[in-house]
Amino acid sequence: MKELEKTKRISIATTLFILIVIMALLAYKRPIHIYAVNTEHTLEKIVSKDYFVSLKEINNPDYVLIDVRSHFEFEKGHLENAVNIHTSEILLDNSKKVFDELKENGKTVVLYASNTNEASPTFLILYQLGYNNVKILNVENSYSNNQLITKSIDVEKSNADIKNFIAESVKKAKKVSKKNVKRPVATVKKAPKKIITVKKKKKAPAEGGC
Amino acid sequence: MVNRKLAKVSTFRYKILATVFIVLAGGLVLLPKHEKHEGIKPELLLANLISTERYISTDILADKIINNDPSFILIDVRNEESYSNFTIGDALNIPLEKFLDEVSINYLDQNQYDIIFISNDNFYAEQAWMLGSRLGFKNLHVLEGGINKWFNTIINPKKPTETMPEEQFVLYSNRKAASMFFGVAYPEQFKPAKKDKAIVKTKQPAPPKKVIKVKKKKKAPAEGGC
Numbered sequence: 368m369k370e371l372e373k374t375k376r377i378s379i380a381t382t383l384f385i386l387i388v389i390m391a392l393l394a395y396k397r398p399i400h401i402y403a404v405n406t407e408h409t410l411e412k413i414v415s416k417d418y419f420v421s422l423k424e425i426n427n428p429d430y431v432l433i434d435v436r437s438h439f440e441f442e443k444g445h446l447e448n449a450v451n452i453h454t455s456e457i458l459l460d461n462s463k464k465v466f467d468e469l470k471e472n473g474k475t476v477v478l479y480a481s482n483t484n485e486a487s488p489t490f491l492i493l494y495q496l497g498y499n500n501v502k503i504l505n506v507e508n509s510y511s512n513n514q515l516i517t518k519s520i521d522v523e524k525s526n527a528d529i530k531n532f533i534a535e536s537v538k539k540a541k542k543v544s545k546k547n548v549k550r551p552v553a554t555v556k557k558a559p560k561k562i563i564t565v566k567k568k569k570k571a572p573a574e575g576g577c
Numbered sequence: 578m579v580n581r582k583l584a585k586v587s588t589f590r591y592k593i594l595a596t597v598f599i600v601l602a603g604g605l606v607l608l609p610k611h612e613k614h615e616g617i618k619p620e621l622l623l624a625n626l627i628s629t630e631r632y633i634s635t636d637i638l639a640d641k642i643i644n645n646d647p648s649f650i651l652i653d654v655r656n657e658e659s660y661s662n663f664t665i666g667d668a669l670n671i672p673l674e675k676f677l678d679e680v681s682i683n684y685l686d687q688n689q690y691d692i693i694f695i696s697n698d699n700f701y702a703e704q705a706w707m708l709g710s711r712l713g714f715k716n717l718h719v720l721e722g723g724i725n726k727w728f729n730t731i732i733n734p735k736k737p738t739e740t741m742p743e744e745q746f747v748l749y750s751n752r753k754a755a756s757m758f759f760g761v762a763y764p765e766q767f768k769p770a771k772k773d774k775a776i777v778k779t780k781q782p783a784p785p786k787k788v789i790k791v792k793k794k795k796k797a798p799a800e801g802g803c
Contacts, residue, residue, distance in 0.1 A: 377591075400619040406708050407677055413704050414674050455627050458620060484699040488626045491707045496619060523655075523697045526725045529732055530663045533760045543764035 400458055403497025412494060419505045420477050422519045430477045431469055432504070435489045444508075444515030446479065454480075454489045466493065470500050479504035483522050616711040625710055632721040633693055635730045636748075639755040642666045649691040649718075650684070654705045665695055665720075665727060673701055676708060685714050695720045695727075731755050 404412075412418065425432065425446070432449040434441050441451040452462050469476055476493070478501060480486040486503045493501045507520045616622075625631075641649060642665070651668035653660050660670040671681045685692060692709075694702035694717070702719045709717045720727070729735075734752035737745035757763065 402614055405615055410677055458623055488703055488707055522700045525697045527728045529728050537762040540762035540764045
């Protein structure tokens with residue numbers, strides 16, 4: 368009898384255990400978006416800088432242009448044959464299908480936005496999700512007479528030598544100050560006056576009311 | 578004989594099973610961390626990316642530096658050469674290549690300070706921001722427009738033409754004062770010497786516009802009778 372009871376207990380325990388495991392498996396939902404690349408590899412990619420496409424290369428048949436600006440901007444003007452997927456939409460199912468399909472077909476996705484800076488975070492998200500066929504078009508888009516103008520630019524180019532600029536301004540100022548000095552700036556003194564008028568106006572709303 | 582042996586083994590069967598499970602569970606602990614899934618979810622990262630909260634304008638940064646705001650750290654993510662040539666304020670240098678080094682992480686992963694990334698453009702700064710925010714670091718910001726915009730707005734502000742609205746003149750005088758703070762000298766500076774301090778305190782040229790809007794609202798209540 369005792370032996371029988373023991374086995375009963377054990378069998379109950381095992382069925383319960385198995386049930387729990389099955390329930391857990393059923394309840395588990397696989398996340399839709401999973402990183403395929405960790406941050407270290409992403410950093411390597413960033414530093415390698417091999418993800419730029421210049422404006423001359425876009426006629427390559429393997430390149431698919433994707434405009435990550437808003438729909439409004441896209442309608443206003445876009446590059447030829449470009450597809451519009453706004454940055455906020457890149458994780459939606461439809462976009463995922465597009466990116467998966469392009470990856471399967473061996474095409475290269477070329478992202479562009481108003482400028483290269485804007486496209487780079489989108490690129491990084493896609494890259495970290497495992498789309499290693501994504502690149503950035505190194506351009507700047509602007510409008511002139513409602514015409515989209517696309518120019519190549521240099522990313523992270525330093526436009527001015529600030530150190531020299533400051534040193535030179537000091538030199539210049541000293542030279543001028545030796546020759547003649549009398550040029551007080553009128554605009555500078557206007558600033559404090561303005562703020563006083565602001566205060567007066569603020570008091571007024573208190574009068575209103577029933 | 579065989580039966581007896583089997584029976585002997587079968588008395589241990591639960592213990593054997595238990596040990597097998599324990600060994601397997603121990604194996605789980607030894608498994609390497611699944612590194613690919615480190616950091617916050619992609620959906621959250623995208624949401625953070627779309628919000629423009631991370632940007633700090635050059636004017637605000639200048640204001641912070643001038644007022645000795647102790648709540649932020651500037652981090653220059655360009656290479657050492659450009660860093661040693663020029664950087665804003667007393668920025669620290671963490672080149673992008675060294676972004677995930679242990680020393681750098683100690684600076685980045687904390688809750689005390691606002692961190693502002695700077696580079697020539699937003700490009701590197703934004704990439705640094707992406708990596709940092711994926712790893713869940715808090716209070717990361719990007720200097721909008723980077724050092725190039727810093728030069729164009731703070732160091733070498735453009736003089737407004739006469740037809741421009743008056744705020745532009747106020748903004749210009751503020752920026753000019755800030756540029757003096759950062760070492761730029763103007764010829765007229767040598768006579769009226771104590772200009773910049775007075776102007777710095779009266780920053781924020783935006784309010785005047787808003788006041789006009791308030792006035793319009795005042796008209797509305799008059800219509801509604803009680």
